Amino acid sequence: MKGIGASPGIAVGRVVIHWKEQIDILREFVEEPEREIGRFRTAMEFAGEQIRETYSRVLETVGPGEAAIFKSHGLMLRDPDFVGQIERMILDESINAEWAVKTVADNLIQIFESMGNDYMKARSDDVKDISDRVLKLLLQVGGVDLSNLREKSVVVAREITPSDISQLDRENTLGIVSETGGKSSHSAILARTLEIPAVMGVREILDYVENGDLIIVDGETGQVFINPDDETVARYEDLLEKYECFKKSLSEIRGMSTVTLDGVEIELAANVASPKDLDDVFKNDGEAIGLYRTEFLYLDSSLLPPEDLQFEDYKNVVEAMEGRPVIIRTLDIGGDKKLDYLAIPEEENPFLGYRAIRLCLDRQEIFKVQLRAILRASAFGCVRILFPMISSLEELREAKKILEETKEELRTEGIPFDESVQSGIMVEVPSAAILSDYFAKEVDFFSIGTNDLIQYTVAVDRGNEKLSHLYSQFHPAVLRLIKTVIDNGREAGIWVGMCGESAGDPKLIPVLLGMGLKEFSMTASSILQARWIIRNLRKSDLEQAAEKVLSLPTAEDVEHYCTSLLQSLNLCR
Numbered sequence: 001m002k003g004i005g006a007s008p009g010i011a012v013g014r015v016v017i018h019w020k021e022q023i024d025i026l027r028e029f030v031e032e033p034e035r036e037i038g039r040f041r042t043a044m045e046f047a048g049e050q051i052r053e054t055y056s057r058v059l060e061t062v063g064p065g066e067a068a069i070f071k072s073h074g075l076m077l078r079d080p081d082f083v084g085q086i087e088r089m090i091l092d093e094s095i096n097a098e099w100a101v102k103t104v105a106d107n108l109i110q111i112f113e114s115m116g117n118d119y120m121k122a123r124s125d126d127v128k129d130i131s132d133r134v135l136k137l138l139l140q141v142g143g144v145d146l147s148n149l150r151e152k153s154v155v156v157a158r159e160i161t162p163s164d165i166s167q168l169d170r171e172n173t174l175g176i177v178s179e180t181g182g183k184s185s186h187s188a189i190l191a192r193t194l195e196i197p198a199v200m201g202v203r204e205i206l207d208y209v210e211n212g213d214l215i216i217v218d219g220e221t222g223q224v225f226i227n228p229d230d231e232t233v234a235r236y237e238d239l240l241e242k243y244e245c246f247k248k249s250l251s252e253i254r255g256m257s258t259v260t261l262d263g264v265e266i267e268l269a270a271n272v273a274s275p276k277d278l279d280d281v282f283k284n285d286g287e288a289i290g291l292y293r294t295e296f297l298y299l300d301s302s303l304l305p306p307e308d309l310q311f312e313d314y315k316n317v318v319e320a321m322e323g324r325p326v327i328i329r330t331l332d333i334g335g336d337k338k339l340d341y342l343a344i345p346e347e348e349n350p351f352l353g354y355r356a357i358r359l360c361l362d363r364q365e366i367f368k369v370q371l372r373a374i375l376r377a378s379a380f381g382c383v384r385i386l387f388p389m390i391s392s393l394e395e396l397r398e399a400k401k402i403l404e405e406t407k408e409e410l411r412t413e414g415i416p417f418d419e420s421v422q423s424g425i426m427v428e429v430p431s432a433a434i435l436s437d438y439f440a441k442e443v444d445f446f447s448i449g450t451n452d453l454i455q456y457t458v459a460v461d462r463g464n465e466k467l468s469h470l471y472s473q474f475h476p477a478v479l480r481l482i483k484t485v486i487d488n489g490r491e492a493g494i495w496v497g498m499c500g501e502s503a504g505d506p507k508l509i510p511v512l513l514g515m516g517l518k519e520f521s522m523t524a525s526s527i528l529q530a531r532w533i534i535r536n537l538r539k540s541d542l543e544q545a546a547e548k549v550l551s552l553p554t555a556e557d558v559e560h561y562c563t564s565l566l567q568s569l570n571l572c573r
Contacts, residue, residue, distance in 0.1 A: 001202050003177070004468060005222035006188035009197030010240045011154050011175025012233065015213040017206065018146060018157035018164065025135070028096040036090050040097035043137040048077055050133065054166050058190075059276075068299045069162045069186045073130055082108070098138050105131035125186065129161045149173065154215050158206060160198075165190040175217035177202055177224055182468045195525060199224050201468070250528035254285045258531045264539040266513070268530055269325070269521035271499055274300075275316045280524035285531075288325040290447065290521020291386070291499040292317060294370065295332050303341060304366060310373035318381035327447065327499075327521075328374050329386040329426065330399075331366065332356045351455070356389030361398050371406040378418035386447055390425040390432050396442060426499070428452040433481040440492035446485055447521070450500025454478050473502040474558040479511070480550055486516045497521060507562040509533050510569065511549050514542030537569065 030036045051074045059067035076082060082104065089100040105127050112124035146155065146164060149172040157164070159180040165187055173196055181187055181200035191198040197219035209215065209226055216225040216236045225232055258266045269290025270281045274297070281289070297305050297313055305313075318326050333342070333355060342363075347353040360367035377383055387399050403423060410417055427433050428449030436446065450473055455461065457478050460471045472478075482498075489496035497519030502508050504522030509530055512520070520530060545565055552558050 001205060001208070001224045001226065003199040003202035003205075003222045003224060004182050005218070005220050006181065006183045006185070006200045007176070007191035007196055007198035008220045009175070009195065010219070010236060010243055011197045011215075011217040012236055012240055013152050013154045013174040013215065015156050015209050015211055015215050016149060016153040017209065017211050018155050018160070025098045025102045027099045030090075030094055030096055033091045033094045036095075036097050037087050039138070040086065040090065040101070043097070043134050044077060044083070046137050047130070047133045048074060051077065054163060058166050068296055069190075070166070071299060073126055073163075076126055076130055098135060101131055101134055101138070125161070128159075129163055132161070133163065146173075154217055156205060156209055156215070160187045160200075162186045162190055165194070165196075168194070168196070170194065170196075175199075175215075175219065177205060177215070177217055179203055179205055192523070250532055253528060253531055253535065256531070256535070258287065258534055260513070260534055260537050260539045262538045262540050264513075266517075266534050267325075267497070267519040268527050268534075269327075269497070269499075269519060270524040270527060271521055272317070272524070275313065275320065277524070278317065278320050284524045284527040286524055286527050288327075288519075288521075289317065289321060290325075290327055290497055290503075290519060292326060292328045293332070294329060298331065298333060304369075307369045307373050310370060311376045314374055314377035314383075315380050318377050318383055321381060323381055325382045325384060327384045327386050327424075327497075328377075329388055330357070330374075331360055331370055332388040333359060351452075351461075357387050357395055357399060358389065361395065361402075364402060367402060368406050368409075371403055372410065375406060375410055375417040375421065376415060378421045379416040383418060383421055384445065385421060385423040386426055387423070388426045388449070389429065389452075390427075390439075391429040392431065393435070393438060393442070396425060396439065400442070424494075427485050428456070428500075430457050430481060433485050436485045436488040437491070440488050440494055443494065445494050446489050446496045447519075448482055448485055448496065448498040448500065450478070450482075450498060450502040453481065453500065454502075457481060472555040472559070473500075473505060473508060474555040474562065476550070476552055476555065476558060479558065482512070482517075483515050483546070483550060490516055495519065504530060506530075506533055507559065507566055510537055510542050510565055511546050511562055513537060513539055514544075514546030 051070055055067050055070040055074065058070060085104045086100045089095065089104065090097055108127045109124050112127065147167045147169055149169045152172045152174050154175040154177060155168070155173060156177045158178065160176055160178045176191055176196055176198040178200045179202055183200070185200065188198060188200060197217050199217050199219055199222050202224055205224065214227050214233070216228055216232065258268045260266070267287050269288035270284070270286035271291040271293070272278065272281060272289055273293045297310060314328060344354060374383065374385055385403070387396065390396050400423065407417070422444035424443045424445035424447060425432065425439060426449045427436060427446050428451070430453070432439060433453065440446070454471060454473055454475065458470060458475055460467045486496045495518050498512065498517055499521040501522070503512070503520040504526035506529065509520070510533070513534065522530065549558055549561060552561060
């Protein structure tokens with residue numbers, strides 16, 4: 001069977017089915033609706049406690065970016081419209097709480113799904129997760145205890161929610177397979193962070209498996225084998241053994257430089273969201289912070305974080321890096337990241353709306369506070385400032401003007417900062433890529449954000465499961481834009497990096513290297529593998545390969561070529 005490879009790795013083990021109970025909720029008349037409201041509020045209180053516990057656990061064990069998922073769940077649980085609709089329905093119609101919760105949740109899910117964009121799809125998934133939690137508490141039912149699996153298993157389910165993954169028994173969970181979900185879902189992100197192989201979107205798999213069946217999961221290719229023959233089992237067990245040996249061997253290149261066989265030095269950096277992520281950076285020998293996502297400092301607060309709090313946060317990261325570069329991205333709120341206390345209006349398409357630099361230029365009082373904090377932190381190490389979602393030179397110039405005004409304020413106040421601090425833009429909008437020759441004259445560096453660049457270039461919502469086959473980092477148009485940006489940066493004498501997920505894709509690393517990319521920023525766990533690949537390559541041998549890729553007409557052709565190239569270089573797992 002074939003699905004979407006959501007988290008790389010191989011799993012070979014026995015199936016444990018995580019049934020989401022198909023509960024028939026009936027509409028029932030209640031004689032005392034006030035008492036029913038009390039029962040509902042009790043369930044909501046317990047649900048809130050569960051979510052807070054989950055948030056704390058994920059924050060401690062995984063990180064703030066992933067924990068933010070559950071913070072949004074807590075906010076929705078307290079949403080007066082959501083709660084109010086349910087309680088009014090119970091009171092006005094004298095019905096049971098279960099029916100009211102299901103009815104209101106189903107209506108919200110339908111509304112969100114009909115809007116058809118990534119942010120609203122995520123909201124739909126959140127409502128499903130929250131309503132499921134409340135219904136279980138009302139009905140006092142539960143599924144398989146994923147936190148205490150009896151043996152090493154592959155979890156198979158119709159859907160796997162972020163709440164499910166947060167509870168997984170890390171020791172005994174070999175892999176995950178689900179009928180729904182995609183590579184960009186919250187669940188997939190958590191699985192990758194926890195390094196659990198996962199395949200999602202395997203339609204009707206529950207019709208073909210039973211508890212105890214032998215199953216093979218290939219999280220890279222998206223292939224799933226149920227009760228495979230001996231030959232297939234032997235082949236994948238061999239691949240798994242090699243994969244595990246390879247992972248262990250990567251520790252041997254810790255401390256080594258990232259340099260090609262022909263002497264080209266490359267910087268391998270990490271994408272992080274808080275000082276807590278630094279342990280993973282150091283464990284994986286990251287050479288820099290290529291993307292510091294400051295929005296999670298805002299998401300983890302009920303109010304706008306004050307300047308001193310931001311300063312201490314940035315300063316802690318900068319000092320910990322001991323002079324190695326730290327690229328701090330200014331506030332990138334909007335799209336799928338929303339701050340309730342900013343009262344950002346609902347939009348039909350928030351990814352194309354009031355977000356990132358657009359919000360900051362409009363709300364300069366917020367922008368300046370953050371710039372002050374970043375500049376102050378620059379006195380303690382190597383800081384670079386990154387502006388997101390830049391689509392025009394006018395936006396860049398306005399942002400730089402505000403940056404200079406902020407510098408002058410600090411000078412007047414006698415507050416030290418790095419006068420030579422670099423500033424650059426995130427190239428994630430096609431207009432910025434096309435005009436990168438002009439942008440290159442006015443910035444110190446480019447950082448290519450491929451996640452949004454792909455989405456905007458091919459007009460595909462990266463969270464839409466039905467269109468996931470069209471969302472590809474191998475799309476020729478995307479790669480041509482990347483090459484344009486690299487060439488224009490080199491021509492202007494500025495360095496060009498990449499901080500999207502494509503930077504850590506083993507299939508693309510040789511081609512990006514051949515194009516002339518100098519800095520690769522990725523999930524910390526991918527750094528050592530990327531170093532191993534780069535240290536076994538000659539940049540001079542890859543320039544022709546990069547040109548070949550740019551001549552191919554389809555994403556399928558490009559991916560096939562990149563896979564073959566990796567195989568020919570003996571760099572596959």
